[in-house]
Amino acid sequence: MWSRREWIGALGALGTAAALPAAHAEFRVEITGVGATQLPVTALKFRGEEAGGTNLVSAIIRADLERSGVFRFIESNQSIDETGVPAFPDLRSRGSDAVVAGSVTRLADGRFDVRYKLWDVVKGADQGGQSIAVQAADLRLAAHRIADAVYEKLTGEKGVFATRIAYITKGAGRYTLRVADADGEGGQVPLTSPDPIISPAWSPDGRELAYVSFEDRKPVVWVQDLQTGARRRVANFKGSNSAPAWSPDGAQLAVTLSRDGGSQLFLINRDGSNPRRITQSSAIDTEPAFAPDGKTLYFVSDRGGSPQIYRQPIGGGGAERVTFQGSYNVSPAISPDGRTMTFVQRNGGGAFRVMTMDLSSGAMQTVSDTSDDESPSFAPNGRLIIYATRSGGRELLMTTTLDGKIKARLPGPGGVDIREPVWGPYGR
Template sequence: MSLTTLIYSHVLQAELTIEITEGVQRAYKIAVVPFAAPQGEKLNTDVAQMIAQDLAGSGYFKVLARDEMLTHPTQPGQVKFRNWAAIGQDYLVIGFITKDNNLYHIQMSLFDVYKKEQLKGLRITVEAASLNMAAHHLSDAIFQKITGIPGVFTTRIAYVTSVFDAQNKPQYKLQVADYDGENPISIAQSKEPIMSPAWSPDGQKIAYVSFENKVSEVFIQTLKTGERRSVAKFKGINGSPAWSPDGKRLAITLSKDGNSDIYILTLADLSLRKLTQSWAIDTEASWSPDGKQILFTSDRGRLPQIYVMPSNGQGSAKRLTFDGNYNARGSFSADGKSIVMVQGAKGNYRIAVLDLITGSNTVLTDGPLDESPSFAPNGQAIIYARRKGDNEILSTVTLDGLTKLDIQALTGKVREPAWAPRK
């Protein structure tokens, strides 16, 4: 897996579903009782099951199986706390759904079992097509109430796929979907590779690299309108776009002067400022949350490692990574205290997190070919691409490495995930 591979990697089409591959330890025990449906109606969306799946996948909760529930209350007055305390539950979620014309009213209640009190009640009204998103909204509310951390269940991801047509030629697509892979939308497609999607800080635009004109070119596309513009089409490499926190600039990789370097592109006038000036390959820039620093991958020490330097160019680059003979694709956590990266040793590439305060390095995944890590907006999980058998799929892992989720490819391959910021 060379730097060139990281710049020019491509992917194959896949459908996405969630599969939990590992359990958790020291998690909150919670029961999510099936919600009562409108009388005489069988809903296509099991709201309670979606909430249970969201919470279980977060790594913070151990969800009680339905066949272990002693009772199935749907109204607060039906709750007998002793029943749930007897089977060791910390929290209880119940609810019911009513229908008024074409609108569904979802009423959810969250209880602390041992305090014997209701922590939160929430009512959401949606159309049938929005029941899934309503379930995710309820999951976010439950997660934040119990943990104090914002949830990510209503966020989105971007990723790249390709599918072979009747002539056995690939059709590349840039897709946007809910965090769990549901409701995918294709926002760009080409017979040539698409790669390196990057979300703008407001979540309204995506920058990406396309080879549709037979050369690499950086585009910015507005999701709501579909409008897009080319912002970098220089001779050689145009790659790895990364938004500044204020959304006014991109850090990009260019080789227009012969060598691969990091440049800062001001979007208002498309002016360029060269940031790195080295004989080495410098690529894969990422901004610090305050915009004052830039991470990048460089082989200036003969092997790919991650370096950091001031984004204004006033200072030299400092090497950050020393574990493993390969460290690349680095990006900061939301609080700027750690970075996630691809770490390689002896041909095994895994996702690792480096604590910038303590210097500790934690490997979260098993490999052998894990790549393209991206932090969740709340910093509690990472999405990445990995190989599973003959497939290449997307997965998430919590920061303690204990909970792994496969957004499983049913057919084909999928890569280059990017987790969107919270709206």
């Protein structure tokens, strides 16, 4: 989809592939806010985790769980690993309901054996554990997977800590498409170019990214395989090609094309064939987003005089306006369960804020407290939203819970613009 900045440009006026080197930008997670109800848990330091380097496994697990907004942490000076038994009376007296502990052991072949166990403190019961053998480069991923397992065991829902995000940076005259862990650390650089790159979009299987590159001296939609680096043009029609969005089954993409004049929504097959026009208006129709059932497209149009969000059945039928409050609403994204929409609204004071809307009732809520937000995107479990913003003179990524009460800042490297984050699906 277009970022809010590109949408402003469209209203007013309208690369080179890399072999997936590592991204070296380091992020620091800063968590703010207090949730209404949080599960008290304890995360003990893993025995031997210093052997894996500076990214300590237990610290990553704790940061992941804190960022979810579901947990608050109870400190303890106990020192056990997965083979021991916690001192449950001490933990109960501190108010902890669960405790996780484990170990990191270097194996003879150079890999690391990461083990953990989770206990129910209230019942004094073993809740199970796991052993994961990984290369040193995958220690962070192992920690994320443990955090996912703990989250699912304690909440009954899947965690998203081992998933990935994609986003764009601009600095030193170059645009970079980056892929990172959900906490912003590690990752890849699939593409860097002196020409603009915008609108990254994950394929449903997480193997490919669609995006728009201007390397052909006009906007063209590309799809890139993240494992091999192979790229292909999928929308290179006359005029502008922009704002790709994958259908839930991955068989097609919705794109904005100006091939017939103006900017209208089309569907194309995943290889770029068989373009079919979806919207019929004299306005700018862009930023398509599929409903989870694949039967409806949400999009932004100025057909009513200002940018608002509409929806339209793919199988035929007219467009229905969704947003009525405010004169500027853009960048829709739909939650995985189809119940909630997040978007950016410009308020009366000129601030751009991330909003949510209950699609059944129309009830809206502001979930950000910054004033220059763009490109909100749901986590695959629908419990968190990531977006880009500016705060205190810094460009950064931020996650928030759906009620806006728990936020995590993921500050990026200085001297670059950070924009258009999109949260990837399960699987990697």
